[in-house]
Amino acid sequence: MAEALANLQAVTELSGYFNKSQQMLNSVSEALGLKTMYVDGQKRKLGETEKLLQQRRELIVEYRKSIEDILKIEP
16 A cells, blocks of 8 residues: 555656646747747848848939939039
């Protein structure tokens, strides 16, 4: 009887460790998923920023050409 009780306690203790381990794994998985979403969001923002920067550069080039054309026309 004492042996059965000791075995039951050991099984209960191991179950507790297993549950804690499972919770930790779930937390790690969730954290990794959140980091992945964060990185993907940052990559998307970087792409959008690079696109806007390129558009700005193109507009500056057009502006300079327009100013140069105006200066050529004036006597």
